[in-house]
Amino acid sequence: MRWFPFLLALTPAALAQVALPFWHTAGPPGNRVLEETIRSFNEGQRAYRIEARYVGDYREAGVRLLAALRAGGAPALFHGELSFLPRLAQEGVALPLDPYLQNLPRDLYPEMLRAGQVQGRSYGLPLGLSVPALYYNKDAFRARGLAPPRSWAEVEEAAARLTSRTARGLVVSTDIWSFNALVMSLGGSLVREGLPAFTSKEVVAALEMLHRMVQRGHAQARNPAEAQFAVADFLRTKAFMGIGPTTALPVVQAQTSLPFAVGVAPLPRQAEGAVPLSGAVLVVLKGASPEQAQGAVAFWRHFLEPKRQAEWVRTTWYLPLRREAERELADFLRDPERARVFAQAEVARPWSQDPELVVWYGFLEEALERSLKQGVRPQVALEEAQRKALAVERR
Structure with missing residues (x-):
């Protein structure tokens, strides 16, 4: 035994x-x-x-x-x-x-x-x-008679109407995921044939739109290190719209009670565009x-x-x-x-399947911050990021 x-x-x-x-x-x-x-x-x-x-x-x-x-x-x-x-x-x-x-x-x-x-x-x-969503403050939209935006032009219009002395219509992040979502929605890509495409027309158009809203005072830019402040901007009604993955709302709801009704809408997208998985x-x-x-x-x-x-x-x-x-x-x-x-x-597809992107994306995030937080013209900032990325690629 x-x-x-x-x-x-x-x-x-x-x-x-x-x-x-x-x-x-x-x-x-x-x-x-x-x-x-x-x-x-x-x-x-x-x-x-x-x-x-x-x-x-x-x-x-x-x-x-x-x-x-x-x-x-x-x-x-x-x-x-x-x-x-x-x-x-x-x-x-x-x-x-x-x-x-x-x-x-x-x-x-x-x-x-x-x-x-x-x-x-x-x-x-x-x-x-997950796929991205456009989050919006339902109470603020109702008060101003606004419907959820269905195009980027409507996002710009809503951001202008929502902006006040103490709040911005939109909070935008300079991280690569958020920016790539916008680029893909316009039918573009950050990488083409294994090379950076930071100066392609869709990438430039995406940054020009964000730059325009920030310069007009209709949007607040936050860098990746300020991610918690971007969320706080929205929760404290310092901004009334923001872009994030579908998974963002349950995480916030698990941590705090929301002081207003949150709306979720599909990311505005052109006919040839896609949304990132x-x-x-x-x-x-x-x-x-x-x-x-x-x-x-x-x-x-x-x-x-x-x-x-x-x-x-x-x-x-x-x-x-x-x-x-x-x-x-x-x-x-x-x-x-x-x-x-x-x-x-x-209409979703994987957002990144290029090994080189993890090497290049720092240059792009730097360009986004320079343009949206320091006021550098989008074309200039993106051309610099493209040069840096190609220099690494040639090594």
Whole structure:
């Protein structure tokens, strides 16, 4: 009888269990759903065990991962932001997962699967993907008889009418995601044929519009370091419109009570334009075993179950990854504003699949800040950013 505990430890289930250290970026409110998914996965089978650790937001997690890759100690599974994925793939840090992706559910949205691909190969498993929304203060719009803007010209007009001595109509951010959303909505791209396109007509037109509104006093510019102030501008009625991912509102609502009704509208878009799919994917990192890669895919399949997807969408306002989940979301999408914003999934595409963009984007963000906060003419600022990016490319 004294041998029984030892024999139990040698059962096939105990010997076969594969551990997957997992670094993730899901904070409130989405962390609750992700943690429950991990718990139910670990308890529902004996082949794999997810060992999760929260490592901060997208940028913090990226910095930690790069340090771990240099020094050792990187996890097998990483929750990486979309623009980070192409670089991980290019440098051989992310493992291709196509051999493990057989017989996927047929109702998965193809464009969302493509968000995890680099040059046609699957390196990421979509976890949370969002589209942008135009947030607006419903109370202020009603008071001035304004309807939600449907074009960028209407955004400019609304910003002018909403501006007062103490408030601006729009708060804009000089971060690359926000600016890229505007460029894509005009039918443009920041990268063309693997090279920066910072002086293309759509990029110039996008910055000229923002510059015009700031110069007229109708918009307030905030840089990435001032992100919390941009949110505060909106919450304290110092600005009445702002652009953010669909996931921004649930995060704010989880942290504070809103003093006014918040409206959400689709991002204004020209006929040839698109909206960016942004968010994060699961990445299996170099050094992981085939069994760990299989475990990562098994966990992702568990996450894709329609009822779990529906709970994830309701909690986070990420897009459903499967059409089947929409049946569970009929009540959630009954709200017409919400339905119109989520319908942007039909014209959404990945916002960044170019490895070089992570090297160049600092130059663009510098140009945006110089133009919107220091008054430099858009064309001049963008030409300088283009020169700097091309100089790096030629090295």
